[in-house]
Amino acid sequence: MNLANRSIFLLFISMLTFNCISAQNKNTTEAKAARIHQAAFTVDSHTDAPLNFLNKKYDISIDNSKALSHTCVDFPRMREGGLDAAFFAVFTSQGPRTAEGNAKAKTKAEIIFDSIYASVTRNNNISGIATSQAEAMKLVKLKKSVVFIGVENGYPIGNDLSNVKHFYDRGARYITLCHTKNNDICTSSTDTANKTGLSNFGIEVVREMNRLGMMIDVSHVSDQSFYDVLKLSKAPVIASHSCARALCDNPRNLTDDMLRALAANNGVVQMCILSDYVKKPLPNPVRDSLRQTIRKKYNNFQDLTDEQWEIAITEYHSFDNKFPQKLANVQDVIDHIDHMVKIAGIDHVGIGTDFDGGGGVDGCKDVSQMGNITLELLKRGYSEKDIKKIWGGNLMRVLRDVEKGSGS
DSSP, X not given: OOHHHHHHHHHHHHHHHHHHHHHHHHHHHHHHHHHHHHHSXXXXXXXXXXXXXXXXXXXXXXXXXXTTTTOOOOHHHHHHXXXXXXXXXXXOOOOOOSHHHHHHHHHHHHHHHHHHHHHHHHTTTTEEEOSSHHHHXXXXXXXXXXXXXXXXXXXXXXXXXXXXXXXXXXXXXXXXXOXXXXXXXXXXXXXXXXXXXXXXXXXXXXXXHHXXXXXXXXXXXXXXXXXXXXXXXXXXXXXXXXXXXXXSOOTTSBOHHHHHHHHHTTOEEEEOXXXXXXXXXXXXXXXXXXXXXHHHHTGGGOSOOHHHHHHHHHHHTTTTTTXXXXXXXXXXXXXXXXXXXXXXXXXXXXXXXXXXXXXXXXXXXXXXXXHHHXXXXXXXXXXXHHHHIIIIIHHHHHHHHXXXXXXX
């Protein structure tokens, strides 16, 4: 072998060795991430899976990713993605703040509660409802998917404080105090008049939730409402699906001062992966116009029958493939988590995807892809202990603390 050929051969061997080592390291990292993900008790603090129940084609016991590609959550995909538990939201959009409006909202909430229990009961061989970490761990040992319940929007409470206990007794373990509009409890971050904060009735609601041992959720609330709640609450508070405003300037996200205040309260912010809250969206005028038209056509999805809802949501997603949104990605999500950990500390950050309520980013578009978050966390240098805190440990600590403080 002449000198030139020998040099080429040695270069080839060096490149082959380098590629083999790189592949081995990659596999080692991915294998380690998979092991950590499997070992962690993983909890998603906010999904809108019950919205899918209105679609007669949807079946939570099967993988719906092909037939209903816009859906994100079902029990097979939870198992595939290594997600042990998810909070299912009892969501009601904000309507008229009248006796009739309050009654309709409560009726709607009752229907959603019933649908959650019916879905789990039909599939009690693979799932179960939990109201505490201890109950959840029993279900995990039985290899069942765990369903927690949260109420998104305090609107169904109306002006009747006894409804807080009623929803607690039905199994809800948090209430998101408001949604996109002000209600009788507090002002919303996305309403035009959002300076007031907690109302006098809202103060009673916070105290009652503390008494019952029910987590208070400050996602969606105005900044003033946020600080009013933290000043009043005797128990840790959660933001079930929020991001860092420093990285994405959206009123739904938390400022650094808010993150520090939540940490001082011993609460937790659950990282939302709804793309618009993760990274400022690029203009998509055709898509935005079409969606606005459909929202207007269907009264912003309020006061619809089940049949109307099924038609509306089908129309809403009918042009997703034709006019796709450029989504944020998993790396962008972990950028937020990095920032939150830097500001609030590792004990005060978790994950709440908002799947089926708009959540989803490139690399994690449904619950089957949850392991990609763990992989990226590991690549960023997070330890197994820290990853377990983020994936459920911190939220469960708050749930236990809130339970302990009940009755005061």
